[in-house]
Amino acid sequence: MSRSFEAFSQLYLMLICFEKALVIVCGHKTFIGAAIADFLISSEPWDIKFVSTYNDRQPTRIQDNTIHDTESSTTRTKTRATMAAAVQNNLGRTDWAEDDEPDLATAMPAPQTSKNKDGSETIVTFFINEEGKKVKRTQRIRRTVIKKKENPRVAERRAWSKIGPEAGKPPGPRSETTTLGENIVFRPTMGYKSGQAQETTPQEDKKADALKKMQIKCRICSGDHFTTKCPFKDTMAPEGEAAGPPADLEDGVAGDTAGQLGTGGGGYVPPHLRKGGAGAGERMGGKYERDDLATLRVTNVSEIAEEQDLRGIFERYGRVTRVFLAKDRETGRAKGFAFVSFGDRTDAANACEMADGFGLHHLILKVEFAKKST
Amino acid sequence: MRPILLSGHERALTQVKFSKEGDLIFSVSKDHIPCAWYAANGERFGAYKGHIGALWTVDVDPTTTLLATGGADNTLRLWEVQTGREIKQWEFSTSIRRCEFSEDGRLLLGVTEKRTGQLSNIVVYNIDPTPGASQPDEPILRIVVDELPRVTVAGFSYLSKYIITGHENGSVAQWDGKTGELLHEVYSHDDGMSVTDLQWSADRTYFLTASKDKTAKLHDTNTLEVLKTYVADTPLNSAAITPEPTNYVILGGGQAAMDVTTTSARQGKFEARFYHKIFExxxxRVRGHFGPLNYVAVSPDGKCYCSGGEDGYVRVHHFDPPYFDFKFEVEREKERAGY
Structure with a gap:
């Protein structure tokens, strides 16, 4: 304890001299005391110096009973008063903590200080630790001086001894009465809407997103509203049917087109009959126009297989248009079967013949033509 | 910013105050013990034991040597901040709802509650700020408020020229600081909606009142003219003005304490709301409390604010850079124009 005190006190002394802010010539305790009192009394705000040090940790073992020890420490002094007190400790050697210092300490080599190129300093000290071993401590210290102005009254109040239930308690906040809350991001914004962001729950967010993504298109005017809400729904027929004449004019023809329910007027038109009934309509299964004739079903696929593996195997027989490997939704591993579509049926037939019995990973693939889906 | 939670109180906070330098926070709650805290790290400096009732109000003099507290034990007490010693105790027939030092710390104002058979009184004491000095027993001024409804809040204007009071019916009144004569009265808040707080600008030439009618209003001290109105969506308990160079007001409130258990924290609107002082x-908003905010106070240096809640916590917030950097587009334009 006293060791570290000494080390820091040296720092402060040097610092003070360097800064030329305050030079204390001192020999006796009482004198220093008076100097401190002087500063406390002065009403001018004074500079407070923070000294922070850091050490590089480089533990290396040297001799049998000599441990090379590094300590990491950071100190900050808050007021000049404490700095002065530290100075006094060093020079006066009257502090109680120095008294019980074992004599061995004085037998140690004196601390060595050397300056490094990057502006930091290396201090090597020797001392005896609690186990009676000789310890060499190498500290690399970079000194940063942070100047901060503080109102003398505030500094004085900070030095007050605590009262009431806190009387006699050590300085610093106690966990019973003081805790740190969660970090709050507070950023003033122009046009802050009450109840944005923090008021919506994740579910509400999702719903809103889904609504945003859903594209609503009116079939009559292609506006972004539902067809039933279209302002033109009474005057215009849905797009694509608009070419057809109004129903009341087509009375005579209606009989001929009895099969096409509701082509005229506002009646319901099944999707596959829309657009003049020409289009085949959409099919389930998305955009793939699956040509089952050129699709192979591959079974006994190992669990760890990927679509790339299958594509690699089958591409050598022709242009592969699609590889579908069934995967477990939860584990993400292959279920054991796959479909491979070829651009050309002859390629598919060739692949079916050649790839059947092919070894992928530790399993033998079984390849056959996919059955026509019903 | 990471708020510091001060949990020294066992019951709902009623008022929090900063010292003039902003380094100490004084808090009172419905438990009987006022507390003092260091604003920088939330360390409790101490507590002042002696009151035997719920406390409603606290104030500290500009030199941070004297602390005044008042509450439901019908006493207004004066404490020495550093030692925690009780210097003086004044007894009344009803509880003390509000106390405030004048700008120079030479006068102390107290408001007593109106109760059956007792009218609201405003009392003003001469205070001797020198340490160890004896304080007077009798007030230099006593205003008996009989023509106006119950006084809820009061304070000294600049140079102690006026005493401004807020009333239960939403009105704000101006009294002569020397004679106690009623000079002016305005009905700025909705009728029947109590004025819950009155806080001053740094120079005390204008002040902000908060009310249960969900608005806070900036008044001119001389004319009592309403300069600005800040509309919230919840009854307000407190409103504070941030000092220059920032231009904000902070409003605190939330649903009445008795309705709290019937709603979730999110609906309760227990947030500190920041409004631009000029543009209204x-x-x-700053979340955190799980009960209504009973008092909001801004440090006189403007670097932090704290709020005391019905939940028994004081939350101290030290502002981050974005708070100081924020400006409206018109303000930026003005700066660019070189004004």
Whole structure:
């Protein structure tokens, strides 16, 4: 304890001299005391110096009973008063903590200080630790001086001894009465809407997103509203049917087109009959126009297989248009079967013949033509 | 910013105050013990034991040597901040709802509650700020408020020229600081909606009142003219003005304490709301309390604010850079124009 005190006190002394802010010539305790009192009394705000040090940790073992020890420490002094007190400790050697210092300490080599190129300093000290071993401590210290102005009254109040239930308690906040809350991001914004962001729950967010993504298109005017809400729904027929004449004019023809329910007027038109009934309509299964004739079903696929593996195997027989490997939704591993579509049926037939019995990973693939889906 | 939670109180906070330098926070709650805290790290400096009733109000003099507290034990007490010693105790027939030092710390104002058979009184004491000095027993001024409804809040204007009071019916009144004569009265808040707080600008030439009618209003001290109105969506308990160079007001409130258990924290609107002082526009909110905010106080240096809640916590917030950097587009334009 006293060791570290000494080390820091040296720092402060040097610092003070360097800064030329305050030079204390001192020999006796009482004198220093008076100097401190002087500063406390002065009403001018004074500079407070923070000294922070850091050490590089480089533990290396040297001799049998000599441990090379590094300590990491950071100190900050808050007021000049404490700095002065530290100075006094060093020079006066009257502090109680120095008294019980074992004599061995004085037998140690004196601390060595050397300056490094990057502006930091290396201090090597020797001392005896609690186990009676000789310890060499190498500290690399970079000194940063942070100047901060503080109102003398505030500094004085900070030095007050605590009262009431806190009387006699050590300085610093106690966990019973003081805790740190969660970090709050507070950023003033122009046009802050009450109840944005923090008021919506994740579910509400999702719903809103889904609504945003859903594209609503009116079939009559292609506006972004539902067809039933279209302002033109009474005057215009849905797009694509608009070419057809109004129903009341087509009375005579209606009989001929009895099969096409509701082509005229506002009646319901099944999707596959829309657009003049020409289009085949959409099919389930998305955009793939699956040509089952050129699709192979591959079974006994190992669990760890990927679509790339299958594509690699089958591409050598022709242009592969699609590889579908069934995967477990939860584990993400292959279920054991796959479909491979070829651009050309002859390629598919060739692949079916050649790839059947092919070894992928530790399993033998079984390849056959996919059955026509019903 | 990471708020510091001060949990020294066992019951709902009623008022929090900063010292003039902003380094100490004084808090009172419905438990009987006022507390003092260091604003920088939330360390409790101490507590002042002696009151035997719920406390409603606290104030500290500009030199941070004297602390005044008042509450439901019908006493207004004066404490020495450093030692915690009780210097003086004044007894009344009803509880003390509000106390405030004048700008120079030479006068102390107290408001007593109106109760059956007792009218609201405003009492003003001469205070001797020198340490160890004896304080007077009798007030230099006593205003008996009989023509106006119950006084809820009061304070000294600049140079102690006026005493401004807020009333239960939403009105704000101006009294002569020397004679106690009623000079002026305005009905700025909705009728029947109590004025819950009155806080001053740094120079005390204008002040902000908060009310249960969900608005806070900036008044001119001389004319009592309403300069600005800040509209919230919840009954307000407190409103504070941030000092220059920032231009905000902070409003605190939330649903009445008796309704709290029936709603979730999110609906309760227990947030500190920040409004731009000039443009009257809301710019943000700070969450945290799980009960209504009973008092909001801003440090006189403007670097932090704290709020005391019905939940028994004081939350101290030290502002981050975005708070100081924020400006409206018109303000930026003005700066660019070189004004």
């Amino acid at each position: 526009e809301e710019v943000g």
